[in-house]
Amino acid sequence: MGRSGALSVLKQLRVWTLVVLALLFRDSQARHNHCCLAYSISPRGGIKAQTSRPPTLAGTRVSPWHAATPGVRGREGGGGGGLRSTAAASAPGGDGGGQAGLDERQEDEGKTGVQGQEAAFEWTRQWYPVVVMRDLEARDPRQPYPVKLLGESLVVWKDPKDDGWKAFTDKCPHRWAPLSEGRVNQETGRLHCIYHGWEFEGDGKCGSIPQANPDARDIAQNSNRQLMACATVLPTQVVQGKLWVWPDSSPEGVKASESVAPVVVPNLDLDNGDWGSNWYARDLAYGFDTLVENLVDPAHIPFAHHGVIGQRAQGSPMAIELEELAPGEEGFLTKPTGYSGRDLMRVSFRPPGLVYYENDYTKSLPFMAKGLPPPLRVVYWAMKKFNLDKRVAMERTDRDPSDRCLFYFIGYAVPTSPGRCRIFTRSPRNFFLQHPVIPRRWRNSLAGEHLGQHKVLDGDSTALHVQERYLLNAGQQGVKQPERTFYMPTQADVTIRAFRKWYNSRGGGGPPWAQGVDPSDLGPVLPREEILDRMVAHTKDCSACGKAYRVSGRVKKAAVGGALLFLTGAAVAPRGALALKLAAGALANAGLAVAMAKRQQEFVFVDYVHYDRE
Known part of the structure; x- marks a missing residue:
């Protein structure tokens, strides 16, 4: 074979190689497109x-x-x-x-x-907790509660007709005014839009349109427009002390909500009071x-x-x-x-x-108590004295595995x-649910x-x-x-x-x-x-902290008034024991006012600086 023939063979091989590579690339690209x-x-x-x-x-x-x-x-x-x-x-x-x-x-x-x-x-198509029931039940039943979920504004309210908690998207279908600015009409049992007075039943149906002609057929009941006049309702349920909302309100989504349970910690019943x-x-x-x-x-x-x-x-x-x-x-x-x-x-x-930590202290608690230095070994004695060893398995080897000493952190x-x-x-x-020395009413609120x-x-x-x-x-x-x-x-x-x-x-x-x-x-x-804000982020919605904030404010005002009263008395009283007592009273009230002001501030904002913490 001459030189020209060899070159011809090489060209054909190169052409066929390019063809094969192109076919392989096309097949690979097709698989990639299918997977992506x-x-x-x-x-x-x-x-x-x-x-x-x-x-x-x-x-x-x-x-x-x-x-x-x-x-x-x-x-x-x-x-x-x-x-x-x-x-x-x-x-x-x-x-x-x-x-x-x-x-x-x-x-x-x-x-x-x-x-x-x-x-x-x-x-x-999941259940999400949106509010603690303790705080929701403490609110005025006439007041709707606004919440956010997945970027959508919702409104939660209690239906007086069945005492059930309802969740709507926070838009009146009339002109999209926020329903959370309205009120729950206790007479009609409906959610009342404050903008034009439209009212909605617990199932979302429009129950009243004040602007409709009473002599004509109720617009809200017109079958051609009934869906347009309805509020969007989301499924809700109460589980373990929280109200949960299901974001999908489509017919298929509502049906799916019936077969899905909220995600909770396995084998932990927080409703039975044992925890x-x-x-x-x-x-x-x-x-x-x-x-x-x-x-x-x-x-x-x-x-x-x-x-x-x-x-x-x-x-x-x-x-x-x-x-x-x-x-x-x-x-x-x-x-x-x-x-x-x-x-x-x-x-x-x-x-x-859901994120949770399960901490098993069944063996470590008694070991830690028994290993304390002699002056502190009174803890071990107290555990024995008050029969706490029955709860912490101090020296038992036959303890039921299901009755372990468990401490959980649960976060949603x-x-x-x-x-x-x-x-x-x-x-x-x-x-340690029952403190052996300190009564419950004296413990931290x-x-x-x-x-x-x-x-x-x-x-x-x-x-x-x-x-x-x-x-x-x-x-x-x-x-x-x-x-x-x-x-x-x-x-x-x-x-x-x-x-x-x-x-x-x-x-x-x-x-x-x-x-x-x-x-x-x-x-x-x-x-x-704003990052460390406590008032908007928590206090305004928390029944316990909101009450503590208000009580602290009232006590502070009373203490300021008492300090001024005692100070005035000390100024006009003749010198002697009475004046000293009045001055001491003024000082005590001033101290109480300062303490209450500091307490109030703890419910609003407290800075957190790491380099100050040794």
Whole structure:
């Protein structure tokens, strides 16, 4: 074969090679497009489902989430259609450093196409707690209660006809005035819109239109317009002392709500009175996912909450490992872990927003009491003297495993709006419920307990508020999944990686938001007075703290008046014992007034400065 023949063969080989490569590329691209049909990476690193906008029939009342712009939705046929993802709006996830982080990143990237075929978590077909029943029952029954959920404004009110709690979207169908500004008409048993006087039954039907001609057929009952005159009703139920709302009001969504139970801690009945403790609620100035990530992170407690619920000296390696969940379970559960090698607690996340710590003190409490120095060993004696060993299994080996000494921390994170969330916490235990010395009426009040909870949340609220804005800015500057730049080389970050992996895959990058809500609009960094605010975030809605605030104000005013009265008496009284007593009375009242002013301020705002805490 000559030189020209060889060149001809080489050209043919090159042509056939290019043909084969083109065919392989086309096949690969087809597979890639099939795997990415459900999900695509958003410009800011979030994951968005590619769905068409569901049709809406004229005159049909549906959830605000159904009429939203195209975005993340729930499972096929689910009630989350047309919702927007918040993957880039806030927060960290994944792993950023170390060989473990690199391996997990490669593993996640290798599974992206496969996980895209899995049905997404249905954020709008879940039950969310919105308010503590103790506080709701304490309100004036005529006053509706406004709440936020997934970016949508809702109104909660009590129906006098059946004593049931109802939840509507906070829009009157007439001219969209907020129904939360209205009142509950106790005579008609309807929710009254303050703008034009329209009234709505508990099932959402319009019961009265004052502007309608009484001689003509009631407009509200006209079958052609009846749906347009109805308020949008969301399913509700009361479970474990909280009112829960189901965001999907479509017929399919309402039916689905009947077969789904609110997510609670397994095998823990908080309604039977054997666990003590009370619910605490507060609105926070950072996002839902930032809160969950913070709650599942036990390693930050000794540092962010030094002097409150931890000590910096307690910081130590934490070998956190995950348990294998049973089929069908969501989230994650850790194996027993703890500080300094004391494996007492397990951490669990259950979507959409439950985080709980189970701490087993069955063996550690008596061991700790018996090991105290001699002067303090009276604690051990007291435990024996008052038969507390029956509750803490001091020297028993035949204790029923189901009767362990357990202490829980329970936290619910509720997505209210981008960059905002509401937290519900409770710390029940089944031991030391009856104090051997101090009567219940002398112990710390519920308002006092809440002030203690404020200190815990204030310890890292400012840092978390700023942190998620750093991440958002990085995403807006073109960094894809900015949380992956984090450096998390230790096992203490296992729970953060586990949450982010679930959140970005099964969770679709975050919960959907109502129509018109921009998940990337977190606003500027707020001043500390707003981040650490207690009045708007808690006191105004809390029955116990609101009462304590008002009582403190009344006592302060009385003390000021008493101080002036005693001072005036001391000024006009002749010198002697009487004048000294009156002056002492004035001084005591002034001291009481100062103490009450300080107490009042604790329900409004208290700054939290870490470098001041030794």
